[in-house]
Amino acid sequence: FVEGAPGEPVLISFDDASTFFHEMGHALHYLSSNVAYPTLNGGVRDYTEFQSQLLERWLLTDPVIDNYLVHVETGEPIPAELVERIRAASTFNQGFSTTEYLASALVDMYFHTTDPEGIDPDAFERETLERLGMPEEIPMRHRSPHFGHIFSGEGYSAGYYGYMWADVLTSDAAEAFAEAPGGFYDPEVAGRLVEYLFAPRNAIDPAVAYREFRGRDADIGPLMRDRGFPVPGSDEMQDDAMHEDGDMPAPDHGEMHDDAGHAHDSDVMPDGDNE
Ligand SMILES: [Zn+2]
Structure with missing residues (x-):
């Protein structure tokens, strides 16, 4: 303060x-x-x-x-x-902030429940969001390339x-x-x-x-x-x-x-x- x-x-x-x-x-x-x-x-x-x-x-x-x-x-x-x-x-603004947050939280979970062999993160992210019906107007709060919570340690791993x-x-x-x-x-x-x-x-x-x-x-x-x-x-x-x-x-x-x-x-x- x-x-x-x-x-x-x-x-x-x-x-x-x-x-x-x-x-x-x-x-x-x-x-x-x-x-x-x-x-x-x-x-x-x-x-x-x-x-x-x-x-x-x-x-x-x-x-x-x-x-x-x-x-x-x-x-x-x-x-x-x-x-x-x-x-x-x-x-x-709860509609916006809840949706942008959930997009990141769900993509995080999908990354952790998908066989990583040969995965293309960019395509994976796009396909996942499309499947979820993500509105085009709202970006994810954290796009995959900079989303530290996904893999940066064992602390979060699917815990966002x-x-x-x-x-x-x-x-x-x-x-x-x-x-x-x-x-x-x-x-x-x-x-x-x-x-x-x-x-x-x-x-x-x-x-x-x-x-x-x-x-x-x-x-x-x-x-x-x-x-x-x-x-x-x-x-x-x-x-x-x-x-x-x-x-x-x-x-x-x-x-x-x-x-x-x-x-x-x-x-x-x-x-x-x-x-
Ligand atoms: Zn606290």
Whole structure:
């Protein structure tokens, strides 16, 4: 953040506040650890940004708004209208950024599930995108020749999808709070969050741990809603098909930080949690 002038209070942007909550999520995940063996204290590639991204969702909850998002001179909380505008802006350009990202994530997976013998990467990329129905107007976020995640090490190898998978878990877990009687401050949901998703670190298979927390597997519906997309198979989807005049459903809640336009945007996921 930008350092304040001498004697002046330090003001931080909304983005910096989000980053602060994000990093606090890594800190809480780490500090909650109750595992016995150091090797089980690490992160799992497609899971390690989930806890931190989830923590960002508390930034726009009422207690935080009323106590911390206050004007430096008047002490007044940020106006509700401005909060609504921040929420509304969260779906901006999601169609583009989700598509360019998915193109790279899927091509990555196809490279790793195809016999490499005699493969022509350029032709392979073009054919794969065509098969996927990739719109001509949108380029891949990372074209194959410079896409370091594909083969530069064993760390990612077909793991670029992990950024969005962490978003799926984040949106789905955030809805567990949004639906709870106490909302984001519901003690029962928070208790399960700590017990299953924070404290065990890597000592429980993340898929099993998530099921313990949520009572089911993560669903993509919440992510679709957060990004302002119709949910496949829902009434919204049928509605949308009927009136093709761009009548999109508004997102229910929360804001999205996809991996474009955020501090964690460098396409670098840490092996551990030291980001
Ligand atoms: Zn992070």
